[in-house]
Amino acid sequence: MKSAMKPHPTPGRASEQLTKEDCLEMFRQLYLARYFDVRLIKEKKRGRLRGTLYSSHNQEAIIVGSIFGLRPTDWISPVHRDMPMFFMKDMRAGWRNPDRMGMSIEEVCAQVWCKSGSPGRARDNWSHIGSLEKRIIHSTSMLAGTIPVAAGVVLADRLNGGDAVVLTFNGEGSTAQGIFHEAINYAAIHKLPVITVVENNQWAYGTPVQLEVPTEDVADRAKGYGIPGYIADGQDVFDVYDKVMEAVEYARSGKGPSIVECKTFRAYGHGDHDDDRAAKYRDPHEVEEGRLRDPLAICRRRLIEKSYLTADDAIRFMAEGKSSSEATTEDFPPEVVAYLDEGIRFALASPEPPAEEGGMWVFKESE
Amino acid sequence: MSAAAKAPESLKKNYLTALREALDEEFGANPDALCMGEDIGILGGAFGVTEGLQSKYGKDRVIDMPISEAAIIGAAVGAAMNGKTVVAEMQFIDFISCGFDQIVNMMATYYYRTAGEVNMPVVVRGPAGAYGGGALYHSQMNEAWFCHSPGLRVVCPSTPYDAKGLLKASMRDGNPVIFYEIKELYRQREIEEELPASDYIVPLGQAAVRREGSDVTLVTYGNNVYHCLKAADALAERGVSGEVIDLRTLVPLDETTIFKSLAKTNHVVVVNEAPRTCGFAGEVVARICDSAFDLLDAPPVRVTRLDTPVPWAKPLESFVLPSTEKIVDAALRVVRF
Structure with a gap:
């Protein structure tokens, strides 16, 4: 956590080009990501959901800051802790715009509720969805396993004359996988526009970062490939935005891949099944300190400094620092609550997939 | 094979040449076809299956990869989901184990887990089989691993005619195929045979x-x-x-x-x-x-x-x-x- 506490001032930051509306939109998106998490955990506790939830609580600045500046044609490859990313991709084009290059909240909720309205028709769980059309690579449980896939996707894009980049998301633990090395090594040799965002939340399930990574910073791994290794304060949405946009510009100009390490802290368990044990295997002081720098609070402070938020507006919705059981709908902007309500309504009305679909789509039948 | 005996010696092709012709013809017909593998470009492949293809189709389509089977297969999966038809060469099929996770969890399941959204036109091919003194790591027939992984076609030709026809069919199938080439047959004179001058395939699933x-x-x-x-x-x-x-x-x-x-x-x-x-x-x-x-x-x-x-x-x-x-x-x- 030491590095996360350091400020990372960058002169000529991309975020300085953001308009007031952009900054306020990022703040709203942070609320949306937080509310998605808070609300689903409440639903799970009522016994309404199947499977495990992987909370993105306290890591929302990485989700919003990384993808906010992407072009609609860029690709993302989210990991299990990035669930809001599926509906937040290209959200600047309008939350309810059906043509934007991201999933709808309805599709994502149908996936969470295990219904046929899911883009994957509820065939694989939680974050294991994606969309060719929306340029979202389908995640799996094999950590770092989508990095080579992402490399292949942008290879094909480049051969077709495109200039799309891909952001792949990974935990610090997955940087210990062999495929992490193979894929980045390959991408570096061929200068493919693959940006590996590492959400270093200090814990890989029950194992601390010191037992996963031998260096102080995960970004140091970049040195072995001769590529840039950026470090961002993962709690500060604008710092994440700055570092990722630097990496995006580097990649789009043909220089190749990079690693962006976002220092953060996993606020709760690995999944909701692990919350109780995580409270025991982690030092309470470490957890308290890790939750202290809430991305909502940091963004709010930045917006007050810029005078984008003033007077009552600045403190109307105070979700920061609250757990899912402490937070209520009053802590979130009504448009955020309404948006998720729409998604959940759709999910509840969506039918379960018919049983016989379990045997379908093993092979594509010849045309 | 009986036809082979009647054909003039000069027109007969061996198993390896048949494979190369299949790649060459499919590359010529399909501008979205790529191949990726170790030593396949500059060298033309350890056994020479891809010889001449890089100079004919360029480095963008015949890609020399580092010794990284998992990255080769993973990149093939990514390129395939984005519209390419990819042939990934394993230098020896024994080394396919290094890319196992990418095959069974990524490539084999893509069509299933996306409810038919994502096709996977990838052929993972390589020299296989024993009888040549290759010992533990250059002799394997590990086809059962992949027959046991739903979503993969598994193919193993024994003649030049089938090698060419099945490889072409595999590249057009749209599903991921694990393609076992019998390296002891690559240059075996006795099985050389004349191949049709016109385009043909051997359909998958026919004994x-x-x-x-x-x-x-x-x-x-x-x-x-x-x-x-x-x-x-x-x-x-x-x-x-x-x-x-x-x-x-x-x-x-x-x-x-x-x-x-x-x-x-x-x-x-x-x-x-x-x-x-x-x-x-x-x-x-x-x-x-x-x-x-x-x-x-x-x-x-x-x-x-x-x-x-x-x-x-x-x-x-x-x-x-x-x-x-x-x-x-x-x-x-x-x-x-």
Whole structure:
């Protein structure tokens, strides 16, 4: 956590080009990501959901800051802790715009509720969805396993004359996988526009970062490939935005891949099944300190400094620092609550997939 | 193969050339076709299957990859989901284990988990098989791993005609294919044959009857097709008429051709080069017992490698592998049951 506490001032930051509306939109998106998490955990506790939830609580600045500046044609490859990313991709084009290059909240909720309205028709769980059309690579449980896939996707894009980049998301633990090395090594040799965002939340399930990574910073791994290794304060949405946009510009100009390490802290368990044990295997002081720098609070402070938020507006919705059981709908902007309500309504009305679909789509039948 | 004998020597092609022609023709016809692998461009492949392709189609389409089987297959998956048809070469099929996760969890499942959204036109091909002194890591037939992973086609040609026709069919199939090339056959003169001048494919999922017979069916694929043919010769000398079926494709399996043969012979020996336990011969026997038990006059018998790796020294290698003699013995046991 030491590095996360350091400020990372960058002169000529991309975020300085953001308009007031952009900054306020990022703040709203942070609320949306937080509310998605808070609300689903409440639903799970009522016994309404199947499977495990992987909370993105306290890591929302990485989700919003990384993808906010992407072009609609860029690709993302989210990991299990990035669930809001599926509906937040290209959200600047309008939350309810059906043509934007991201999933709808309805599709994502149908996936969470295990219904046929899911883009994957509820065939694989939680974050294991994606969309060719929306340029979202389908995640799996094999950590770092989508990095080579992402490399292949942008290879094909480049051969077709495109200039799309891909952001792949990974935990610090997955940087210990062999495929992490193979894929980045390959991408570096061929200068493919693959940006590996590492959400270093200090814990890989029950194992601390010191037992996963031998260096102080995960970004140091970049040195072995001769590529840039950026470090961002993962709690500060604008710092994440700055570092990722630097990496995006580097990649789009043909220089190749990079690693962006976002220092953060996993606020709760690995999944909701692990919350109780995580409270025991982690030092309470470490957890308290890790939750202290809430991305909502940091963004709010930045917006007050810029005078984008003033007077009552600045403190109307105070979700920061609250757990899912402490937070209520009053802590979130009504448009955020309404948006998720729409998604959940759709999910509840969506039918379960018919049983016989379990045997379908093993092979594509010849045309 | 009988046609081969009549063809003029100069027009006959070996198994390796047939594979190269398949790649060349498909690359010519499909501008979205790529191949990726170790030493396949500058060198033209360790065995020369891709020789000349990089100079003809360029470095963007014939891509020299670092020694990273998982990255090769992963990148093939990514390029395929984004519209390319990709042939990924494993320098030896033994090394496919280094890319195992990408094959069974990423490539094989993509169509299923996306409910048909994402096609996976990828062929993972490479030299396979024993009998050449390749020892543990250059002799494997590990097809059973992939037959056991739903979503993969598994193909294994035994003739130049099939090598070309099946590779072309695999590249057009739209599903991921694991393609076993028998390296001992790459340059074998005896099996060279004239290939059609015009475009052709051998459809996946169709077995070939290599020799007709009435007393016992020998079911096999790959290099053991030739051991079975020799065994049928030896059996004929003892008055036993053997029918030889070359499966050509393991997934999907052509059960019809097997059952049709059993209706005639009522006896079966299934031969595979891989280890016995959970090998593909066991699957063939199980299918026969499931669906054609009534046709049998004797229990089916398998001839397989022992449950060992493939050792180096010739006597050791011969000891563990199927041979003509072992097949003859098995066939005689079955018909005399």
